[in-house]
Amino acid sequence: MALPFTTQIVDIALDERSYPILIGPGLLDSPAAFDRGSASGGTSALIVTNTTVGPLYADRLARVLAQRHSQVRQLALPDGEQYKTWESLNQIFDELLGHGADRKTTLYALGGGVVGDMTGFAAACYMRGVPFVQVPTTLLAQVDSSVGGKTAINHPLGKNMVGAFYQPQAVVCDLDVLKTLPPREMSAGLAEVIKYGPIADMALFEWIEAHIDALRAGDPAALAHAVRRSCEIKAHVVGQDEREAGLRAILNFGHTFGHAVEAGMGYGAWLHGEGVGAGMVMAAELSRELGLVDAAFVDRLRRLIERAGLPVRGAVIDAADNAGRYLELMRVDKKAEGGEIRFVVIDGPGSAAVRAAPDELVRQVIDRCCAA
Amino acid sequence: MALPFTTQIVDIALDERSYPILIGPGLLDSPAAFDRGSASGGTSALIVTNTTVGPLYADRLARVLAQRHSQVRQLALPDGEQYKTWESLNQIFDELLGHGADRKTTLYALGGGVVGDMTGFAAACYMRGVPFVQVPTTLLAQVDSSVGGKTAINHPLGKNMVGAFYQPQAVVCDLDVLKTLPPREMSAGLAEVIKYGPIADMALFEWIEAHIDALRAGDPAALAHAVRRSCEIKAHVVGQDEREAGLRAILNFGHTFGHAVEAGMGYGAWLHGEGVGAGMVMAAELSRELGLVDAAFVDRLRRLIERAGLPVRGAVIDAADNAGRYLELMRVDKKAEGGEIRFVVIDGPGSAAVRAAPDELVRQVIDRCCAA
Incomplete structure (x- = not known):
């Protein structure tokens, strides 16, 4: 097919x-989109999703995968960044064991960045590595987190501190799922x-300025362009620096x-993209x-972030010494x-x-950029 | 130096x-033996050890490493296979964070197989990978587990089920430490x-038969030969099949x-090597x-394992259906x-x-080989 x-x-x-990376409408119902997942010859598959996305799409994905795997199971984890923990990861291992x-079981990550990061890390570690496929269902996951092989869980002292570089067999971005995105x-x-x-393409930036309302309204053509161009840039960067020895770090702008x-x-409390929105203004x-x-460039960026419906001011995370707390948390950044x-x-x-x-300079920026 | x-x-x-892999006496006091650990240019180091080995050797290792790293910390985990868990692994992450x-911190695994497997897995995952060096202090770790990049923790449903293939910067086998080995x-x-x-070298087998008493008595020349020859065979196998796609599985004999x-x-309850001893007889x-x-070959192998001070009969792990329980546990084997x-x-x-x-055949073997 x-x-x-x-x-x-x-x-x-x-x-x-x-x-x-496959991008387009209707992929969730297309067996051909999942050719790569069965390249391992494994008979068994596990769809890892969350309790929000699972009820919408897991059965459809399971139906398509049933043509490739003799056994397809599902596991729905709780939804939210606060669940990107060892406990959730261990639920995946418990389900698998x-x-x-076996070592040829394929994991399918059906959900946003949290599901993708955790499922990818589980695939990297289970029996020291099983194949996995990303099926991102949020815009954020389609344009960024599902692509490039970064997987991780959070640690109370820092985000994504425990993880692996582990590439999927394929990324399948069905644009139709964005229609149900809040x-x-x-x-x-x-x-x-x-x-x-x-960081890379001011022509894209201008295009987003012209299409930001269409994008927010879920216009299919606009979203198709945004996802494809984002993936192209990310593919270019990751292809040159898979393990973030240098160049790849620029993708962490904000x-x-x-x-x-x-x-x-x-x-x-804040969505990852919201933190990145305010973080880009600060950076x-x-x-x-x-x-x-x-200043004109900063204003132009701030305006676009605001039009995207994102916060342009950081949160006050410590009433007594806000900048100090930011610095403390940023010192465990992986860069x-x-x-x-080291800032992008x-x-x-x-x-x-x-x-x-x-x-001193960073403190000034934080003081100026955080909502009182 | x-x-x-x-x-x-x-x-x-x-x-x-x-x-x-460096093999010899006196390496724990030789800065030159640790040249590779600082290849990353990282200033900080963490020695991960256990509460048995730490008091004997950690300060000596820290002294040598102080010439290469401006900060050298130590972490002693509880001793024993039952602590090869996520909880212990997380203690390493807590200490690091x-x-x-940072991402250039080098981890040093000072201990036996448990410490090496956990420290290696921590190094594989911390910030998606930091350098590490194996400093094995047991014969088992020197001849096998520290070499080849297999790292893991246990899961209640299976041994080494969660882990990574992650190679160290170097393996430093100080033969002197074997003098204190129980x-x-x-x-x-x-x-x-x-x-x-x-599995690979009957000349080595004959040599062990001739030197088993010297080895058990801790004869330095005999141990030097056993460690070197074991590492040579393992290096040869791992060099051909790093990620156990085929050949490497033979190293799991028993x-x-x-x-x-x-x-x-x-x-x-059983040491890993004790399980392997009885397991080789069963295999x-x-x-x-x-x-x-x-039968003559089996008897010859059994006799040598017995002379090594190892059990030659399996344990009864389920009074009601012993063979059934073995089969159940073996079905989650990674092979x-x-x-x-799949048996070696x-x-x-x-x-x-x-x-x-x-x-049926496997059941017969288990029934015949297990102590009542």
Whole structure:
């Protein structure tokens, strides 16, 4: 059977770990979209989803996979970043071992970034590695988190601190599922789309400015373009630096500040994309303080983030010493080295760099950018 | 500074993941032995050990590492297979995050197989991968578990079910530490040395037969030969099949039955090497039942395992249906496929193969080989 003719394919080129990202409507009902998942010859499959997404799509996915696997089980985890923990991960292992899943069992991650990160990490660790396929159902997961092989769980002291680089067999982005996405989740996903502009592609940025209302309204053509272009940029970056030895770090623009908000407010209070939204404004302000961009650029970015329905000010996470708490949380960022925080900054529209900044300057930015 | 002139080096050839195994006396006090650990340029180090080994050697290792890392911390976990759990693993993450360890921090695993497996898995996962060095202090870890990059923790339903293939920067085997090894641990280590004979090298097997008393007595020259030859065979196998797609499985001779004993008795009741000892007899009996070896070979192997101070009969792990319980536990073995257990059998002295066997035959072997 062929793929729907509207399907677009973006390839992630990583030698023997290369895989396709399939993008288009109707993929959840297309057996051809899941050709790669059965490449291992495994007979058994487990769909890992959450209690929100599962009732909407898990049975449909199971029906399609039944043509490729003789046994297809489902596991629905609780929904939310606060559940991206060892306890949830262990539920996956319990399910797999409880049903005798072998080393050729394929895991399917059906959900947003939390489900994808946890399922990918479970696949990386179960019997030291089983195949998995990403089936992202949020815009954020389709344009960012499902692509590139970063998997992880959170630790109380830091986000994504325990994980693995582990590539899926394929990423299947059915654009139809975005129709049921709540507005807040749509906005959160747009944060990661907007991100690609300042760091890599100002033409995309201009296009988003022109189409932000269509995107928020769920216009299929606009979403198709946003997902494809985002995946292309991400594929290009990941293909050059799979394990984040250098270049790949620029994809974390806005994330250093954003992770601090997420951890500081308690996981789940802010959506990841919301933290990234406010975090990008803070990182842009820091770039301006460092003399790398002008105020007009920061304003332009802030305006687009605001139009996307995202917060443009950070949260106050500590009433007594807010900037101090941010700095404390940011020092455990994975880009930090020897206690020195390394920020992704914009050194000119469409170009990013990673560098340190004096604590005093960072404190000023935090004080100025956080809601009182 | 040079290595002690008595140092032998066995290389594990895995392209950019290649590393040396250093074997000899006095290495714990030799800064040159730890050249590889600082290749990352990281300033910080964490020695992970256990409460038995730590008091004996951790300060000495810390002194040597102080010449390479500006900060060297220590963490002593409880001693025993029953602590090879997520809880212990999380203690490592807590220690790392609590002290702001960054992505260039090097972990040093100072201890036996449990410490090595857990520390290696922690290194694989912390911030998606930090460098680590194995400093094995038991014979079992020196001849087997520290070499080859298998890392894991146990799950209540199966041994080593959650883990990663993750290679160390180096393995440093100081033979002097074997002088303080309790006799029971020495015997457990000999199980893994003996293993290499039937699967790969009957000349080694004959040599062990001639030197088993010297080995048990801790004779330095005999131990040096046993460790080096074991590492050479393991390096050869791992170099051909890092991720156990095929050949590498032969290194699990005796482990399918052995893991069932370990899990069935409760982790820590039998030492891993003791399970492997009895397990090799059972696997050899199965090989004979399958017509692959004769009774004389099985007797010869049994006699050597007995002389090594190891059990040659399996434990009764279920009074009602002992063989049934063995089969149940063995079905979650990582080599199992589609519910079919795959055994490492000897198909002629010095040669191993992986194959299935009828349940009835396996039951007979278990019934015959288990102590009443």
